[in-house]
Each structure stands twice: as C-alpha cells, then as structure tokens.
Amino acid sequence: MRQEKSGCPINLTMEVIGDRWSLVILRDIMFGNRRHFGELLENSLEGIASNILAARLKRLTDSGMITRTADSAHKQKVIYSLTEQAIELVPIMAMIGAWGRKHLAVTPELAIRAQLLEEGGPQMWEGFMEELRYLHLGHRQNDPPPSVLDQLTAAYLEVAARERKGG
Amino acid sequence: MRQEKSGCPINLTMEVIGDRWSLVILRDIMFGNRRHFGELLENSLEGIASNILAARLKRLTDSGMITRTADSAHKQKVIYSLTEQAIELVPIMAMIGAWGRKHLAVTPELAIRAQLLEEGGPQMWEGFMEELRYLHLGHRQNDPPPSVLDQLTAAYLEVAARERKGG
DNA sequence: TAAAACCACTTGCATAATACAATTGGTTTG
C-alpha cells in the first residue's frame, strides 16, 4: 500500500496522514515542540516504537511534511522541522481536537490545548501558524511573534498539576 | 492495535478515523449518498475489498459513526446511516479537502466538490449538515432543506463530462 | 583520557492488518 488510489483530495490526504501515527507525530512536533528523534521517542504519550518512528519520519519527509537538517550544535543530532504544508494543518488539527473533545473520552490535561485552540478560533490559529513559521521555517521578523505555544503549554502544565493533586 | 493509547483528542480521533479507509468510506456515504454495502463496494473510487469494507463498517458502527438498519423495501439489504457524530465531521472533511486540493495532485473532477465546499464556507457546511440530518437521522421539517448534495453532484458530473471530452 | 551515557537509527522476529479471489446462504427478479 503506497500507490495512489485516486485523485480525490480526501483520499490523497489520507494517503499522507491516514495512519495511526503520522498525525500524532506531527502533533508532537507542532504542539510539543519536539525537534529531535529522541524527544519524539521518549516523550511520546502513546509509546511509539523506535522503528515505527523512524519509518514515519522518513515517510513524512518524503511526502514533504517535514524536513531533516543536521544540528550544528551537536553533530549526532538531527533537527526535524515542519514545512509550510504541515503548518497549514493547524486549522485541521484544531478542528480534529475540537471534534475529539466533544465526542470521545478525552482526559482533561490533554484536552486543554484543544479547548484553548477552539476558543481562540481562526485568529489564534493564524497566530500559532506565524509562530511555527518563525520556529520551523526561520521566518525572522522585527518582533518575534507572541508565543501561542507558551500559552498552550502553560495551560497544560497548570491543568496537569491540578489533576495530580486530585483536583 | 485497538487499545486506547492516550486520552489526547487528536490521538483518540485518529483511533477512530486514522486508517486508510474509514474516512474514505464516510466520504462515500456522506457525499456520494451510498447507503448500501453493494453501492459502497461497486462505486468505490479506490477499489476497496469486500472483506475490508465489511470490517470497517463494523468498526465504524462500534465506534458510533454509523448505524445499521434493515431496508424494509428489500429484506436482504441493509441501510447504513451517518450518526450526528459523523455528520459533525463535515467541516473537517471540507478542510481536509481544501488542504488536499492545495497541496496534493488532485484530479479536477474529484476536486470540484472540495472547491465548492471551500468556497461555500461554514454557511454551506451547516446547510449540508442539515441535509444530512434530514437524510440520515430522519429529521423532518416543514420544508426539506435545499440540496447541497445535488449541487455538489451536479458540479461533479459537469466537470467529469468536460474532462471526458478533453476539456 | 577512558568509561559511561547519549544519539539516531537498524535488525530480527512475532503478531496483526490488508489485499485478492472465490464462495456462502439467503432473497428477489425474470
């Protein structure tokens, strides 16, 4: 299974992200700011196996969703970056998160980011995409964009702490 | 693989629709108005195998995306209907279609529906969802909703005809 | 400076999912 089965937009998109891991890996790069293989492997909520992670990173690179560059500060590390194409998944990520939050048995600390993103709407998504272009594509501007990522991460940490003490 | 790996909304959603066929089958029920096993099998653009189709229909039923009812007009037929939960995928379908159309090698006659849905925006999506509630959930109202489905199908047939004669 | 830890993977092997073709038992049509 790696042939194009039809030229339908939905089908072709599912040929790129329609598997158990691709979107979850992109989520970790995007919202977790994981840029190295080891970070993606160790901090994986779902416990991905290293061979599967390697295979997916290769496939995502081939399909133009991420790029692979050497880390100049650490010769054996590799930096994975989102492409513009992947950054444009942000609204879809937000809507999938909202759908999942509404219909499935999500846990509070993992749902908070989806909630904020839903409440923030297209304006927040656009801000986040600008930040990702700054972080992943090296788009430099006069002022770095205000960090939506920090905002989402702070909210997550807060809820996670509250949950741990039985809130 | 059928265990819950994490309570993250994106992960849980991918556990439901994150495979090569589920979203494509929902697309055919939704936009192609295919309600029977045979229709889904025979008219499948991507050529799904009958055992895979049967397995997916079972799984989609178990996860509350579709329902299975007997066809009173034809005892051996089964009618598959979308649930409210699946109907609420319409905006996601529209955005996935738009993303695929922008970034992947779609064919014109299969992309026209995605284009119209993108141009129509949230207002058209809501209209289409109302129509799906009418068709699949039996929501009766004073006037049946104006058919977005007919509009999309007509546009598809027009482009398909134009493409066939080498437009 | 030598040992330990880290890094991005790869390998070997078991299990599970998918693909294809043929078939099933019942129903409806001609």
Place this chain on the structure above:
DNA sequence: CAAACCAATTGTATTATGCAAGTGGTTTTA
C-alpha cells in the same frame, strides 16, 4: 424455477506493525 443480487465470509498471500535488542558513532562524565 433458474438467474441474478445481496451482504457479507473464508482462505491464503503479502505487507505493516510492535517489541526487544543491538549498531556505530559522539558527547559527557569521573
């Protein structure tokens, strides 16, 4: 009453996934 239809199921082959261990190199630590 035979042929076609219907929603699957069965058998078998191929491919993907999952897990544990290992690789060759680099960086850190004692």
